[in-house]
Amino acid sequence: MLIRIPAVLTPEEVAHCRAVLDAAAWTDGRVTAGAQSALTKNNLQAPEDSAPARELGELILGRLGRNETFVSAGLPLRVFPPLFNRYDEGMSFGAHVDNTIRFSGPVRFRTDLSATLFLSDPGEYDGGELVIMDTYGEQAVKLPAGDMVLYPASSVHKVQPVTRGSRWASFFWAQSMVADDGRRALLYQMDRAIQDLGRQVGLGDPSVVSLTGAYHNLLRMWGQT
Numbered sequence: 345m346l347i348r349i350p351a352v353l354t355p356e357e358v359a360h361c362r363a364v365l366d367a368a369a370w371t372d373g374r375v376t377a378g379a380q381s382a383l384t385k386n387n388l389q390a391p392e393d394s395a396p397a398r399e400l401g402e403l404i405l406g407r408l409g410r411n412e413t414f415v416s417a418g419l420p421l422r423v424f425p426p427l428f429n430r431y432d433e434g435m436s437f438g439a440h441v442d443n444t445i446r447f448s449g450p451v452r453f454r455t456d457l458s459a460t461l462f463l464s465d466p467g468e469y470d471g472g473e474l475v476i477m478d479t480y481g482e483q484a485v486k487l488p489a490g491d492m493v494l495y496p497a498s499s500v501h502k503v504q505p506v507t508r509g510s511r512w513a514s515f516f517w518a519q520s521m522v523a524d525d526g527r528r529a530l531l532y533q534m535d536r537a538i539q540d541l542g543r544q545v546g547l548g549d550p551s552v553v554s555l556t557g558a559y560h561n562l563l564r565m566w567g568q569t
C-alpha cells in the first residue's frame with residue numbers, strides 16, 4: 345500500500361529544515377547502506393547523530409505523532425529517527441531493498457514501513473523520482489515539499505538520477521504494530537469507512553459501534569506491542 349500524506353510540514357517548516365540543513369556537514373550516503381545497496385547508492389546524507397539531524401528529526405516526529413493518516417495507515421509502534429539526504433545533479437540510488445532489521449542506538453527494530461518526506465519542490469530539480477516496484481508495476485513518486493509517501497519497506501525501490509538541480513528529503517523507517525502490509529491495508533480501509541459512516545449516521549450508531557469493535561478486535565488479533 346502506497347499512501348501519500350500531504351502537508352506533513354508547513355511551507356515555513358520546510359524552509360526552516362532547508363536553512364538548518366544548508367549548514368549541515370553532508371557526508372557520503374553509503375554510511376547507512378547495507379552491502380548490496382552500497383553498490384548503487386550515490387547521494388549525500390546529514391550525519392545521523394549531528395545536531396541538525398536531531399533537531400529536525402524531533403520536529404518531524406512531533407508532526408507525525410499528530411498526523412491521523414500516518415497513525416491510521418502506519419499503525420506505528422516505533423519510528424526510527426528521521427534521516428536527511430540530498431541528491432545533487434548526477435546522483436541516484438539504484439534498485440535495492442532496505443535492511444529488515446535496523447539499530448537505533450541499542451534499540452533493534454524491524455522496518456515495516458519506509459517513508460520519504462520531500463523537502464524540495466518538483467520544480468527545483470529534474471529526475472529524482474522515487475520509483476517503487478509493487479504488484480501494480482512501477483510507481484514514480486515526486487511530491488511537493490512538505491508531502492510524504494509511506495510505502496512497504498519490503499518493496500524494491502530506487503531514486504532516478506537527478507539531471508538538474510538538487511533534491512532534498514527526509515527519509516526514515518517505522519516498525520508497525522501490524523507487520524503484514526495486506527493486514528495494515530485492510531485496517532486502514534476499515535478505519536476510513538468507519539470514520540465516513542460515523543459522519544453520516546453518528547459515531548454512536550449501534551452499527552458504527554459494532555464495526556469499531558470489530559476493527560479493534562482485528563487490531564488485537566494482529567497487533568504486536
Ligand code: NI
Binds near residue numbers: 441442
Ligand atoms: Ni531505500
